[in-house]
Amino acid sequence: xxxxxxxxxxxxxxxGDCVVACQTExxxxxxxxxxxxxxxxxxxxxxxxxxxxxxxxxxxxxAPCVRCCPTGASHIEKGGIVVVTHDExxxxxxxxxxxxxxxxxxHPDGYVxxxxxxxxxxxxxxNPACVDVCPTECLxxxxxxxxxxxxxxxxxxxxxxxxxxxxxxxPQLYFLT
Amino acid sequence: MKEELFVSGRNIPNIxxxxxxxxxxxxxxxxxxxxxxxxxxxxxxxxxxGKEKExxxxxxxxxxxxxxxxxxxxxxxxxxxxHKLYFWQLYTTIRFSSPMSWGAWTLLLITPLSIIWVASYxxxxxxxxDWKFKFLYKFEAWVIRVRKPFAWVMMILAxxxxxxxxxxxSAFNARPLWNTSILGPLFLVxxxxxxxxxxxxxxxxxxxxxxLSRIDLIFIGVELFLIVHLFMGFMAGTxxxxxxxxxxxxxxxxxxxxxxxxxxxxxxxxxxxTIELWGYHVPKWMPPALILFGGLMFRFVMVEAGQITxxxx
Numbered sequence: 212x213x214x215x216x217x218x219x220x221x222x223x224x225x226x227g228d229c230v231v232a233c234q235t236e237x238x239x240x241x242x243x244x245x246x247x248x249x250x251x252x253x254x255x256x257x258x259x260x261x262x263x264x265x266x267x268x269x270x271x272x273x274a275p276c277v278r279c280c281p282t283g284a285s286h287i288e289k290g291g292i293v294v295v296t297h298d299e300x301x302x303x304x305x306x307x308x309x310x311x312x313x314x315x316x317x318h319p320d321g322y323v324x325x326x327x328x329x330x331x332x333x334x335x336x337x338n339p340a341c342v343d344v345c346p347t348e349c350l351x352x353x354x355x356x357x358x359x360x361x362x363x364x365x366x367x368x369x370x371x372x373x374x375x376x377x378x379x380x381x382p383q384l385y386f387l388t
Numbered sequence: 389m390k391e392e393l394f395v396s397g398r399n400i401p402n403i404x405x406x407x408x409x410x411x412x413x414x415x416x417x418x419x420x421x422x423x424x425x426x427x428x429x430x431x432x433x434x435x436x437x438g439k440e441k442e443x444x445x446x447x448x449x450x451x452x453x454x455x456x457x458x459x460x461x462x463x464x465x466x467x468x469x470x471h472k473l474y475f476w477q478l479y480t481t482i483r484f485s486s487p488m489s490w491g492a493w494t495l496l497l498i499t500p501l502s503i504i505w506v507a508s509y510x511x512x513x514x515x516x517x518d519w520k521f522k523f524l525y526k527f528e529a530w531v532i533r534v535r536k537p538f539a540w541v542m543m544i545l546a547x548x549x550x551x552x553x554x555x556x557x558s559a560f561n562a563r564p565l566w567n568t569s570i571l572g573p574l575f576l577v578x579x580x581x582x583x584x585x586x587x588x589x590x591x592x593x594x595x596x597x598x599x600l601s602r603i604d605l606i607f608i609g610v611e612l613f614l615i616v617h618l619f620m621g622f623m624a625g626t627x628x629x630x631x632x633x634x635x636x637x638x639x640x641x642x643x644x645x646x647x648x649x650x651x652x653x654x655x656x657x658x659x660x661x662t663i664e665l666w667g668y669h670v671p672k673w674m675p676p677a678l679i680l681f682g683g684l685m686f687r688f689v690m691v692e693a694g695q696i697t698x699x700x701x
Contacts (some may be wrong), residue, residue, distance in 0.1 A: 219657050230396045247398040252391045263395070279559055281488035282477040299477050302470030305407040311699045313407065316400045321471035330434035375699040377626070378561060 213355040214290040215383040217365040223263035224351035225250055229341035236340035240319050245326040246341055266292040268314040268326035269277040269382030276306035292330050377386055407695040413468035415687035418553045420461035424454040425550035426583015427503055432539035446593035450511040453586055454502040487559045491552045498545045512534035550576040565632035565694040568621055573616045581607040582683040601661045609659045632697040641693045653682010
C-alpha cells in the first residue's frame, strides 16, 4: 500500500478551503498551517501562465526528515505516511532543516508538527479533510498500488509533475498539469 | 518573469518568509564543540608522542577549557530544543543515519572523559590539591597508568566530535550551502585551529608556543585551501549551489565572511604568527584571539546563511 495525493493545478482556484478544513480538523494553532496554497505566475504580459498548487507534506519515499531525526520520533507509518510521535520529539529542528518543501513547523507546545494525510480519518476508510472539502474536487487521494483508486486513475489520464525531484526525496504529491 | 506567493497567507513563525529556526545556540555550540575537540586532540596527541614535559600548557592547562566549553555548549544545545523536557529521548536509541544521534552519544562519552583527563593532572598542576578520599587516589593512579591508551581513545573521540560539527550541517540536502562533503573536514580543521589558538594563548613556554604556532599555520593553510575548494565546488555546481555561493560573492554575507572570517580570522593571524616565528615581537594575545573570533564568526555565518539557501521550484 502506498498512499499518495494528486492535485489538479488546472482545477484549483486557490480558495483556501483545504487550508481551513485542515486547521479545523487537526486543531492547528492560530497562525500555523499544515497545508497552504501557492500561486505561481510565470511568463511576460500578455502571455502569462498561472498555476495554483495546494501544497503539504510530500510523504516522501526517501524522507530526509526521518533519516536525520535523532530520536526516531519522525517515522513512516503504514502506507508510507510520514508522522511525528509528539512524545518522542525533542524539538531539535533537524527535520525542519532537512525538508526541501518547508512542510514542517514547531508547534507552540514545542514538538514538531506537520500534515499526517489525516491518518486518523484514512484508517477509517475516509479521505483526508482537505480532499473531502475541496469545492472543485481537484484533490485526489488514495492507494497507488490499487489501479482503480482515485489517485491512480487521475495519474493515468493526465500529465503530472512532482516538486524538486532533484532533491532525491521521491515525493508522493503529484501535481496534474 | 516568475512570481510566487502564498495565497493562503502562510506566515509560520521561524519558517516564513525564510527559514530561521536555528539561532545563536547552534553556531555557539558548533564553535565550542570544535574548540573542545581541538584542545582534547592535541593534549592527547602530545601524550601519545611522549612530549608531556615539553608541552605542559597543551597537555595539562589548556584541557581545563575543554569540559567548560563542552558543558556551556551542551547547555546551548539544550536551550535550542523546543520540546526540552523530552531531551532524554536522545538516549533511548542510536540512529546511525542521524548525525545528531552520533553527536549526542559522542558528547555523552567525551564530556566526562575530558573531566577525568583534567582531574588526572590536578596534582601536577596544583601540588597542594587533596582528593580527600582514598578511592579517588586509587582511581587517579589507575588513570595515570593507562594514560597512553586513554589518550588514543580521546584522540579518536575528538576527531569524531570535530568532524561531526560539520557533518551535522552537511547532512541536510535541503540546504544547498551545507550539503557539501567538504564541510566535515573544514569544520574539523577550523575547530582544531581554534583549539591550538587557545593552547597558544595559555602557554608561557616560548618553545611550546613555537611548536603550536607552526602546527596552527599548517591548519590555517589547509582551512584556506578547503574554503577555496568549497567555492570552486559551488561555482561548478547546479543552480541551487551557485545561488548559495552568491550569498558570499556579492550577496549579504560577503563582508561578514571575507572580511571577518577569512581576512581577520585566518589570513591576518597567520601573518602575525609567521612574523612572530621570524623573531619579531607580536602581542601574545593577538593571533589566538583573532583565530578564536574568526572561528566563532565562521559558524555564525554558515548557520545563518545556510538556512536561507533552498531548492528552487
